[in-house]
Every structure is written in C-alpha cells, then in structure tokens.
Amino acid sequence: MIQLQPRHAMALFTALTLTVVPALAQTGEKIAKAGNAAGAPACVTCHGASGQGLPTAGFPRLAGLNAAYFLRQLQSFHDATRVNPIMAPIVQQLSAADRQALAAYYAGLAVTNNDGESPADPKSLIAGEALAQRGDWNNGVPACAQCHGRKGLGVGAAFPQIAGQHPTYIVSQLQAWRTGMRKNDPLGLMHGIALKLSAADIDAVAAYYGSLDAAPSTKRSVKP
Structure with missing residues (x-):
C-alpha cells in the first residue's frame, strides 16, 4: 500500500x-x-x-x-x-x-436577509436578546449564543445557523423540542432547554433571531 x-x-x-x-x-x-x-x-x-x-x-x-x-x-x-x-x-x-x-x-446556496418582513415588537427583541446572549440562569437556561455563536451563525455540524431564520419556524421547533416530537439533539440539550422556556420566552427569542442578519456581509439595521 x-x-x-x-x-x-x-x-x-x-x-x-x-x-x-x-x-x-x-x-x-x-x-x-x-x-x-x-x-x-x-x-x-x-x-x-x-x-x-x-x-x-x-x-x-x-x-x-x-x-x-x-x-x-x-x-x-x-x-x-x-x-x-x-x-x-x-x-x-x-x-x-x-x-x-x-x-x-x-x-452551497447563498443566504439572503429577510428584507420586507414586518418588524418585531421592540420589547420582544430586547427580551429575546437577553435570553440569546445571557440566558436565564435563575431558571437554568443557558445563553443560546453558547452553542449557536454570538451572532447566531451556527457552530459546526451540531448547532445550525438560526440568525435570520423565520420566527414562525423557530417557534415551531422549540415547541417540537419541548413535546418530544423532535429528539435528535446532542445529549437531549434542546429538550431540556425548551421545557424551561415560557411561551413568551419562545416568541421573544424567535423574534430576536429572526431579526438578525442571515448574511453578515449585507449591511442593514435589525432594529424595528
């Protein structure tokens, strides 16, 4: 050989x-x-x-x-x-x-931003950003950024990009993690987190990630 x-x-x-x-x-x-x-x-x-x-x-x-x-x-x-x-x-x-x-x-397909969608409620964005970047340690919820990256662009094959993903879809997946309809997460991580999120938390974090740039090179404001 x-x-x-x-x-x-x-x-x-x-x-x-x-x-x-x-x-x-x-x-x-x-x-x-x-x-x-x-x-x-x-x-x-x-x-x-x-x-x-x-x-x-x-x-x-x-x-x-x-x-x-x-x-x-x-x-x-x-x-x-x-x-x-x-x-x-x-x-x-x-x-x-x-x-x-x-x-x-x-x-291999290019990612584009969700321009033209209705802006999220400012209070939801603030609450979502807090959960995404700092978590809620009083309730045992780690920051989403710890796995998905500070800008939500994903880390490797285990943690996907969620920045710019549609809020409706993010909400549906967090609910699927919670109910067990989706259980392919590493070490059951997402199931455990979703159980600790309220409906308002889920809506807020979905709105926040939906407002972020999916394509970082495209300059735009994420503020409503």
Whole structure:
C-alpha cells in the first residue's frame, strides 16, 4: 500500500472534494427543482426557488445550512427521531445518495436577509436578546449564543445557523423540542432547554433571531 505524506493526502482530499461536491450539488439541484423518479416532490415547492423558505407557511430556510447538519436532519426524518407529517413520507422516497446530494446543493446556496418582513415588537427583541446572549440562569437556561455563536451563525455540524431564520419556524421547533416530537439533539440539550422556556420566552427569542442578519456581509439595521 502506498503511504501518502500529509501534504499529499490533503492535496488528494482537496482534489476529490472539488470533483465530487459539484457533481453532488448538480444532482441535488435537479431533485430540489424537479423531484426524483421515486416520487419525491420538488423541494422548491415548500422551501422556495433559492432555498430561502416560505415564512408565512412556516417552511424554513435551507440555503447555506451546514451539509453535515442538513444530512443528519434528513436522516432524523427517516428514522423518526424528528417527527414531521410532511417531511416523513418525502424522505422515504429519497435514497441515501439523494440525501447527500441535497445536502451538498443547499449548503452551497447563498443566504439572503429577510428584507420586507414586518418588524418585531421592540420589547420582544430586547427580551429575546437577553435570553440569546445571557440566558436565564435563575431558571437554568443557558445563553443560546453558547452553542449557536454570538451572532447566531451556527457552530459546526451540531448547532445550525438560526440568525435570520423565520420566527414562525423557530417557534415551531422549540415547541417540537419541548413535546418530544423532535429528539435528535446532542445529549437531549434542546429538550431540556425548551421545557424551561415560557411561551413568551419562545416568541421573544424567535423574534430576536429572526431579526438578525442571515448574511453578515449585507449591511442593514435589525432594529424595528
């Protein structure tokens, strides 16, 4: 067996990545826009032509999500550790290769800000920011920023970007963590946190993260 030096191994890995990921993304784009032969519908129907989601219907932004995180969510819908009546049957019609292709495609899409949405109530933003950045240690609630980053842009494959995600979707997921309909969190972390949040807390933190820049390079004010 040929032993590669570290620098040669890295060069080979980079070359393979540059070759494989674009091909996967192209396949993912076809499924996202037209579905597949197994009967899975086009993802754009619910998540929008550019993966930015449909906030009024509660469908989340997928564009720019970490590929490994995205893939794990599809697997969770498949094995029912994340329960959703819409996604469950769709994922059953996606092969493992289809899921990888979709993850690669959506990870490569540009993220845009939610310009034009109604501004959140200032009091909700203040309360949400306090929970997000400092937590509520009297009730055992850590700061969201400890896992999702100070600006809510996500950390690795375990903690997704929530900055700029639609508030309606954030609320629905916190409720799903609370009830156990979603239980694919590391060490049960989100379930425990959601149980300690009031309905007002959930609305506030969702409003705060929904007001943040999803694309940090785009300059705009998040204040109402």
